[in-house]
Amino acid sequence: xxxxxxxxxxxxxxxxxxxxxxxxxxxxxxxxxxxxxxxxxxxxxxxxxxxxxxxxxxxxxxxxxxxxxxxxxxxxxxxxxxxxxxxxxxxxxxxxxxxxxxxxxxxxxxxxxxxx
Amino acid sequence: xxxxxxxxxxxxxxxxxxxxxxxxxxxxxxxxxxxxxxxxxxxxxxxxxxxxxxxxxxxxxxxxxxxxxxxxxxxxxxxxxxxxxxxxxxxxxxxxxxxxxxxxxxxxxxxxxxxxxxxxxxxxxxxxxxxxxxxxxxxxxxxxxxxxxxxxxxxxxxxxxxxxxxxxxxxxxxxxxxxxxxxxxxxxxxxxxxxxxxxxxxxxxxxxxxxxxxxxxxxxxxxxxxxxxxxxxxxxxxxxxxxxxxxxxxxxxxxxxxxxxxxxxxxxxxxxxxxxxxxxxxxxxxxxxxxxxxxxxxxxxxxxxxxxxxxxxxxxxxxxxxxxxxxxxxxxxxxxxxxxxxxxxxxxxxxxxxxxxxxxxxxxxxxxxxxxxxxxxxxxxxxxxxxxxxxxxxxxxxxxxxxxxxxxxxxxxxxxxxxxxxxxxxxxxxxxxxxxxxxxxxxxxxxxxxxxxxxxxxx
Numbered sequence: 001x002x003x004x005x006x007x008x009x010x011x012x013x014x015x016x017x018x019x020x021x022x023x024x025x026x027x028x029x030x031x032x033x034x035x036x037x038x039x040x041x042x043x044x045x046x047x048x049x050x051x052x053x054x055x056x057x058x059x060x061x062x063x064x065x066x067x068x069x070x071x072x073x074x075x076x077x078x079x080x081x082x083x084x085x086x087x088x089x090x091x092x093x094x095x096x097x098x099x100x101x102x103x104x105x106x107x108x109x110x111x112x113x114x115x116x
Numbered sequence: 117x118x119x120x121x122x123x124x125x126x127x128x129x130x131x132x133x134x135x136x137x138x139x140x141x142x143x144x145x146x147x148x149x150x151x152x153x154x155x156x157x158x159x160x161x162x163x164x165x166x167x168x169x170x171x172x173x174x175x176x177x178x179x180x181x182x183x184x185x186x187x188x189x190x191x192x193x194x195x196x197x198x199x200x201x202x203x204x205x206x207x208x209x210x211x212x213x214x215x216x217x218x219x220x221x222x223x224x225x226x227x228x229x230x231x232x233x234x235x236x237x238x239x240x241x242x243x244x245x246x247x248x249x250x251x252x253x254x255x256x257x258x259x260x261x262x263x264x265x266x267x268x269x270x271x272x273x274x275x276x277x278x279x280x281x282x283x284x285x286x287x288x289x290x291x292x293x294x295x296x297x298x299x300x301x302x303x304x305x306x307x308x309x310x311x312x313x314x315x316x317x318x319x320x321x322x323x324x325x326x327x328x329x330x331x332x333x334x335x336x337x338x339x340x341x342x343x344x345x346x347x348x349x350x351x352x353x354x355x356x357x358x359x360x361x362x363x364x365x366x367x368x369x370x371x372x373x374x375x376x377x378x379x380x381x382x383x384x385x386x387x388x389x390x391x392x393x394x395x396x397x398x399x400x401x402x403x404x405x406x407x408x409x410x411x412x413x414x415x416x417x418x419x420x421x422x423x424x425x426x427x428x429x430x431x432x433x434x435x436x437x438x439x440x441x442x443x444x445x446x447x448x449x450x451x452x453x454x455x456x457x458x459x460x461x462x463x464x465x466x467x468x469x470x471x472x473x474x475x476x477x478x479x480x481x482x483x484x485x486x487x488x489x490x491x492x493x494x495x496x497x498x499x500x501x502x503x504x505x506x507x508x509x510x511x512x513x514x515x516x517x518x519x520x521x522x523x524x525x526x527x528x529x530x531x532x533x534x535x536x537x538x539x540x541x542x543x544x545x546x547x548x549x550x551x552x553x554x555x556x557x558x559x560x561x562x563x564x565x566x567x568x569x570x571x572x573x574x575x
Contacts, residue, residue: 026140027140027141027143027144028143028144028147028148031144031148043164044168045164045165045167045168045169045171045172046137046140046141046142046144046145046165046168047129047141047168047169047171047172047173047175047176048168048171048172048175049141049144050133050136050137050140050141051133051172051175051176051179053137054133054136054137078140078143079140
């Protein structure tokens with residue numbers, strides 16, 4: 001099966017990787033985390049979210065982890081996802097790429113103020 | 117309820133996606149629905165979901181195709197090649213029924229859609245093209261109306277005959293051309309059927325020569341369709357086709373000629389008893405002759421009655437018809453023109469500032485030579501009860517067809533526009549216009565003057 005190419009890294013995939021930095025999350029958790037880190041601008045729907053998750057799993061950038069069932073959550077068995085080393089590396093390199101881009105933007109004086 | 121809808125929407129995804137993430141997606145939906153209460157939040161939730169569907173569906177199916185494209189036929193254990201398929205599971209009964217129903221609907225609707233397409237305007241239907249009845253500035257062009265009257269240039273070649281194979285080829289080309297160019301595809305099909313049926317019956321063998329065959333085919337098409345514009349013409353002399361796109365600007369020669377003949381305004385006079393008399397021998401291009409027309413109408417502004425002498429008028433441009441007719445109304449009036457679709461330009465620019473002619477009696481003198489745009493002018497004013505026609509029945513040669521070469525000196529005449537006549541199906545094409553007062557053309561002016569006198573006495 002040919003692997004889904006992740007270059008350039010789609011915005012949704014990058015945000016999912018960022019959301020998983022530091023904690024394992026299930027789908028809804030990822031969605032909320034992405035919404036928070038983008039101040040509500042990106043609200044991942046189920047199609048985009050699980051499509052991206054599937055790709056990231058195939059590329060071994062994230063992995064599924066077993067988590068004990070949440071006692072407060074009825075019978076809902078949720079799948080949790082964790083960032084792999086490769087995923088962390090890719091997220092870092094993408095962040096660095098964006099930082100480079102930001103430096104160029106600053107050098108060209110297209111940013112108003114210096115708050116970024 | 118909304119969960120049910122979402123479950124249904126999930127079925128739009130490939131089954132593999134549903135199997136792997138269907139439950140998770142449903143769970144995500146539940147979570148969001150639980151945390152997004154209130155009507156505005158619900159709207160936002162569904163907005164997000166539908167947007168997500170639009171974006172992610174093609175992506176998922178694209179992925180399925182990539183997977184499929186990567187598959188290659190491989191031999192099974194018994195040597196029979198097997199293939200990967202989109203959906204690993206066999207389709208259930210419901211999808212099969214749905215598929216069958218969808219196929220049935222498609223099979224039924226495709227021919228219907230095709231019928232609707234028949235009414236699509238032809239590709240060369242150019243609204244920007246200013247129509248003319250006759251080609252005053254393109255003298256070499258052969259108007260179809262003349263061809264219909266039997267003035268086709270004849271040479272020895274017209275006496276040649278066609279063998280059945282060649283004749284069949286001409287018929288096929290004619291049919292293709294008619295279907296491509298004629299405004300009414302139903303008529304085009306009727307014409308095609310008639311041509312083929314007559315050919316099969318051997319009716320065309322009665323034609324003694326090529327020209328007779330062309331005339332015979334023309335009559336066959338007209339009998340089948342009732343459309344007098346359809347034409348198969350044989351002309352040994354080449355007939356230039358009208359180029360697609362906007363018409364060329366009036367040539368210098370045309371301008372010079374119009375200047376020489378005062379734009380065909382032969383006489384603009386005020387007769388005794390304050391009767392205006394305008395002898396107009398054409399309706400020239402308004403872009404060249406507007407000033408002349410305005411001057412003529414201004415000169416006649418104070419008359420008590422107006423006589424248009426169109427006995428020698430050989431037609432011209434609908435724009436000039438509208439321009440002159442504008443003086444005869446105090447409100448915009450619809451001027452039916454068979455060559456044009458109804459547009460804003462179909463109405464006269466009435467009232468004309470300072471004009472006093474809008475309520476004056478109008479008489480139009482006609483002869484059997486009055487043709488084309490002159491017939492449009494006469495017909496419209498007669499139908500609008502704005503003018504009294506005095507003279508002879510007009511020529512009845514209004515609708516010059518567009519000629520399309522189909523090779524071998526044959527031309528097919530079709531029309532690209534069929535305007536809806538508000539006064540009935542037939543206008544003056546072929547039949548001419550009956551005058552209100554029928555007199556010999558040379559006596560028409562005298563008869564009109566007597567009518568003016570009578571009317572004045574009645575006042």
